Amino acid sequence: MQYDIRLTISHKYAQPADNGRHMLRVLPRHTPDRQRLTAHLVEVLPDPDDRRDGVDFFGNAMTSVAHFEPHDEMIIRMACRVEMAPPGRWIDSGLGYDGLRAELAGCRDLSAASPLHFLGPSPRLQPNDDIAAFARGCAKPGESIAQNVISVGKALHDAITFDATATTVDTDPADAFRQKRGVCQDMTHIMILGLQALGIPAGYVSGFLRTLPPPGGVRLEGVDAMHAWVRAWCGAEQGWIEYDPTNATLVGTDHVVVAYGRDYSDVSPVIGHLRSSGPQINSQSVDVAPVE
């Protein structure tokens, strides 16, 4: 399966802005067993005065661009073709809580893939008693970690209503959980907190969803912009699994990974600073089309 992905992000400034610098994390990851980037382009208009591409701690592609001169608008365009490997057969290693605790206690790895980065707290995620209680309520101590991840994700999906107007990009997950409304970012943050409360390493994934479902399938929530879901570590044998609480599904070939992090702050598609005296309007469009 291959996708052509196009992303356009535009920032319009009411007053000309200058001395801007932005960090972009918009390009899908190259992960050998899962997705392969065959062609890609990240371009920024106006042409940046300074641009540098690199890789961050977690291995995500990042692009830093600067605009020193006054400008009214910045447009970021990403286009790429991604080849998705067929999903492997779902195997549950059956590792339970005791086994997970023992593995974590013996872990001395601090590389990017290590579960030790994902036990919380993180810049955007502080432990929350209500979310922890909810997670404990739907945990199944006798079952595998993988089954527990799915249970918590499913329960959250059922408890929280998708509502694009209820929250913003800065909403604290504790608030979103209280009002039981939010978007993919909120659900992902809440689920991470829930899993961490159970001692399960969990992190944030940003990425893209296939825009139109395969024939006969259901159009998923979150296709109009960049999407977010959860990854959880189920022990060394099974490794990381990914679950999309917004759509209550394990992640397969409909999800294309852009960045891994502890929470949104590690993977924000655009983060920046500039000097401008007026408001700005941001917009985003995404198209993920299968290549025929």
Next chain:
Amino acid sequence: MDNGQIQEQSQPLRELLQGYGLQSGHRDEMLNADGSVKPVWQQFINHLSNLSPDQLSKRFARGDQYLRDAGVLYRQYDEAVSVEREWPLSHIPVMLSEAEWKHISAGLIQRADLLEQVVRDLYGPNDLVASGHLPPTLLGQNPAWLRPMVGVKPATENYLNLLSFEIGRGPDGKWWVITDLVEAPSTAGFAIENRVAMSRVFPNFFADSNIHRLGGFFQNFQQKLFDLRGKSDGQIALLSSGPANPNYAEHAYIARYLGLLLVEGEDLIVHDGQAMVRTVDGPKPLSLLWNRVPGAMCDPLELDPSSDIGAPGLLQALRLQKLDTVNAIGTGVLETRALMAFLPKIAREYYRQPLMMSNIATWWCGHEAERNHVIANRDKMMLGSAFSTVPLMSDVDTTILSSDDDRDKARKATELLTRSGREYVGQEAITLSTTPTYEDGALVARPMCVRLFLGRMRDGWQVMPGGYARVSAGDDAKAFAMQRGGRVADVWVASEKPVQKTSLLQPQQTPAFSRAYTSALPSRAADNLFWLGRYVERAEQNIRLFRAYFARINDGATHNTPLLAHMRANLMANVAPNTVAMSARFGGPLELGLQSASKISDRFSPDGMMALRALVASSRDIDHRTLQIEEIPREISTLLRQITGFAGLVHENMYRSDGWRFLSLGLSLERAANMAQVLAHLLGSNAPDGALDLALEIGDSVVAHRSQFSIIATPGSIMEILGIDSQNPRAIRYHISRARKHIAELPGQKGGRVLTEAARKVLLLETLLATTSVDALTSDMLLQVQRDIWDIAEALSVAHLV
């Protein structure tokens, strides 16, 4: 203590020591257990005992006065507002013998080397974690471990070049490290200020004694900074978070003292991986940064995105090794309190170098055995956050266990530690030694700890022979924080031989670097200087209007008298006719001026700062009192003298740098614009009776006018003397000419290139004023002149200040 037993003590000495009670269980710095004075203190205590209480209080006041004048103060935060408080100098030094200091130094230098090795590993291979010497969670869950810095190597050899340690002495006489200060080992500058103040308090003693001077340490460190910069000719800057930081005064002081550029995040840009300082002469490359902003706040793009005190892109410059830092960003992770639980063992087992001076015993509660030990010994423990990087003696959140016997609390603490032990450390509550302070005419013993500074010089680590002691406000060892009344004492290292006397007050600077560094003027600093000039001049103009207004009220005019109504409507922005509203018209600009000045205190002379503070204080004074109308002219005249004095200081005492030019430009453009407004409204045909005299009075040119014209004032004669006169420092043309000369001297204007926008505009205006006849200068034209002046200010701002 029984003084009677010590025969050799003189009468005054006995009196001085009479109330000095040794505290049981504490060791004392000054007295032996038998009550005799230790040799290293002898000479000083004798000196002290020969001074009367009256003499002492005069000398202490001299030291305090120095600190006030130098602007040394600290900020106290009370419910979101910060108040500047007097620097709490304890006027009694802490004496250390050279032998003791050398012993301490050896221990600290070893620790500095250990920390360098450890941090190299934490941001490198992580062998300490992999080999089981350090629990991974101390990094993985530690906000001070900055992931984006992993793998980033310093541009030069080392991660650490300046360190500070807080140490204390236990009952057995051994010294212990209490806190490692790595990220921003601040207060080194305060150590100098304390020393200068103390040399004012005890000038004679100090001159004759063998107390080690501090200047040599700073000269060596300055040399080191220039070595670190390497062959590049980039700037060396100290990055501060600005006047809101409690240590800003020290940032400004040390930057000025070492000849570094004082910058804030917004002064920096990164272009093609090169960090640059935005100056009035365009961006200038930066080679070395002395970072005094918390590591996580340094770059909002890769670290804390909420930071508005960092420089976006800074990490890129570090990664490319185009910028070096005094201490690498992220080294603050070494301050993590739980590390202290592992450092002694790491030194012993991993690096095979047992510590000569250990840190206070620390147990991380993430492991069961240690946790149980802490719970069992809770009455001897201080309990705090494992990840805290706040110095132990300043941390108000520490010690939640203490020696509380309450069973309920004990149970709660046990529960807390069992549930989330990895977030806590227990530390042995050390009984600190006491040192004398002078309180109500007598010496009193108070617990103390000492902060010492280490710089990595050309030939290795060097310890500053002196330092900064913190003395508790009471018997309680927890009352060290200045916020809680703790005091600060100078540390004197006494040699048995004569010492080298490097002067502190006139630091010798190697000629090669003294000039290049201070000459670059950051745009932000220039902007503040420009506005300082404008605000002060605006205040002066409004004071003159205020005085003239109430002089007329005193003479029987009312607020409705046409001239006064005309003034309010056209010259005073329709201000309400009362003293409060009117005095706010100069009080406001003065406050703003002080704000601007305090943002550039490294570039503004201490005298200028003092004059400005005094001015603001007088203005506030007028504001807060209900003045009788008849008092106003006299009170205001005093204020006017002060403000004129300030302007005089600017012109008589400031070095003719670009900074001075922007300040002077601010003054000139504001004055010229205000005078244009005055003349436009007071010389017109519709101006009320008395307007001409008023114009001369506001223009402070009554005498000049009389001597030149010796006739009744006419609009023409006034226009000549206040409008187009080239010799009258109150006239529009005088200031436009001066502005033109200043602008011609600004960077980027020399060398016969095409005139800049500001230069072109000011030349046009000067020409207009020089060539237009008095009669042709109508009110409309004058208002246009005023607008032209603001255009010049705008053009300057675009070219140099933003």
